[in-house]
Amino acid sequence: MKNILFSPPDITQEEIDEVTSALKSGWITTGPRTKELERRIAEYVGVNKAVCLNSATAAMELSLLLLGVGPGDEVITSAYTYSASAAVIDHVGAKIVLVDTAKDSYEMDYDKLEVAISDKTKVIIPVDIAGVMCDYDKLYEIVERKKNLFIPNNVRQESLGRITILSDAAHSFGAYRNNVKAGLVADITCYSFHAVKNLTTAEGGAIVWTKTFGMTDDEMYKEYMLLSLHGQSKDALSKMKKGSWEYDIVYTGYKCNLTDILASLGLVQLRRYDQLLERRFEIIKLYSETLNSNYVNILQHEDKNTRSSGHLMLVRFKGFNEMKRNQLIMYLAEQGIATNVHYKPLPMFTAYKNLGFDIINFPNAFKQYENEISLPLHTLLSDDDVIYVSEKINEYIKGLIEG
Numbered sequence: 596m597k598n599i600l601f602s603p604p605d606i607t608q609e610e611i612d613e614v615t616s617a618l619k620s621g622w623i624t625t626g627p628r629t630k631e632l633e634r635r636i637a638e639y640v641g642v643n644k645a646v647c648l649n650s651a652t653a654a655m656e657l658s659l660l661l662l663g664v665g666p667g668d669e670v671i672t673s674a675y676t677y678s679a680s681a682a683v684i685d686h687v688g689a690k691i692v693l694v695d696t697a698k699d700s701y702e703m704d705y706d707k708l709e710v711a712i713s714d715k716t717k718v719i720i721p722v723d724i725a726g727v728m729c730d731y732d733k734l735y736e737i738v739e740r741k742k743n744l745f746i747p748n749n750v751r752q753e754s755l756g757r758i759t760i761l762s763d764a765a766h767s768f769g770a771y772r773n774n775v776k777a778g779l780v781a782d783i784t785c786y787s788f789h790a791v792k793n794l795t796t797a798e799g800g801a802i803v804w805t806k807t808f809g810m811t812d813d814e815m816y817k818e819y820m821l822l823s824l825h826g827q828s829k830d831a832l833s834k835m836k837k838g839s840w841e842y843d844i845v846y847t848g849y850k851c852n853l854t855d856i857l858a859s860l861g862l863v864q865l866r867r868y869d870q871l872l873e874r875r876f877e878i879i880k881l882y883s884e885t886l887n888s889n890y891v892n893i894l895q896h897e898d899k900n901t902r903s904s905g906h907l908m909l910v911r912f913k914g915f916n917e918m919k920r921n922q923l924i925m926y927l928a929e930q931g932i933a934t935n936v937h938y939k940p941l942p943m944f945t946a947y948k949n950l951g952f953d954i955i956n957f958p959n960a961f962k963q964y965e966n967e968i969s970l971p972l973h974t975l976l977s978d979d980d981v982i983y984v985s986e987k988i989n990e991y992i993k994g995l996i997e998g
């Protein structure tokens with residue numbers, strides 16, 4: 596029997612060598628390698644500046660803080676996402692507003708989203724599920740139409756003059772839509788480099804932006820540096836320069852910087868990234884050719900001038916309910932195949948129930964969830980592995996139908 600993991604990291608000798616040289620360099624926390632990774636990410640996306648932090652969660656939270664979002668404000672995100680997208684709203688003291696998905700879609704229902712906007716709404720956090728970018732054209736149309744409701748709290752919000760689109764691009768690094776890359780579309784875009792993501796630094800994340808909220812790129816970058824390192828006017832490396840001990844604390848900031856050890860992983864992963872993406876798309880194609888499409892719906896990753904980052908293989912089993920879906924997951928586990936579910940809608944979790952959410956009000960998200968299974972999709976899979984997974988699924992369904 597095969598042993599097929601869900602999403603192991605693809606680490607080569609190159610990553611190991613780069614980490615080793617960071618360890619031997621005498622500088623292991625934020626320093627030259629992190630700064631180099633920021634430059635390379637900015638170059639890859641096509642922007643002036645990127646900020647690296649220790650997670651996408653920190654990236655989104657600091658972005659809300661940079662925008663001055665807090666108590667009394669509302670921030671809208673999808674019911675169909677990982678907790679991070681919504682938890683950061685709670686962390687800054689704003690009210691979480693969740694929107695149901697559209698029918699048969701992993702994206703928010705844009706009509707319901709428009710209705711959810713109030714004069715307290717400061718930010719919308721769309722989620723590029725599986726690396727498929729949301730309909731940002733629609734999102735911008737909506738925030739433009741609702742511009743008259745927008746009440747800015749500060750000069751940064753005033754300079755934009757409308758709701759900010761803060762993209763949860765944890766899955767979508769390297770994706771593009773209508774030939775425009777994730778990172779060049781939303782006002783602010785946050786990527787994740789967590790261990791299971793396409794490009795990994797074990798833990799890590801990055802921020803890029805297309806708007807500067809009345810600041811220059813350098814000022815905005817510096818603001819993120821202050822927020823991420825105790826509001827300290829000099830980072831550890833600058834403080835280390837001989838005779839340069841003195842610094843100021845301009846406010847009580849957070850502590851979520853990326854380390855050079857982890858940045859070294861990212862530097863090599865980024866060099867390999869185009870190849871990694873190509874392999875992901877070969878795998879998606881092979882799944883699409885081998886899974887019996889009479890019984891499964893496969894999320895589309897490609898369209899004219901549009902391609903996801905190929906992050907997750909989301910398939911839905913026609914006519915399955917939660918119990919039938921879970922039985923199939925158990926069967927696949929017995930066949931040595933690890934799978935997952937992306938996502939259990941947030942209103943089904945204790946924390947969100949305690950905040951007053953009820954899954955009854957998110958019927959499309961529930962339907963999307965109840966028959967969904969995420970199949971292994973990573974660059975250590977062989978073609979044989981993929982065919983094995985498809986065959987096991989096809990056999991199982993055939994068995995069900997033949998009773």
Ligand SMILES: *Cc1c(COP(=O)(O)O)cnc(C)c1O
Pocket residue numbers: 649650651652653676677679680722763765766786787788789799800
């Ligand atoms: C992984 C993930 C995050 C959080 O990323 P971290 O880097 O672990 O903080 C946020 N949103 C979504 C949709 C994710 O899958």
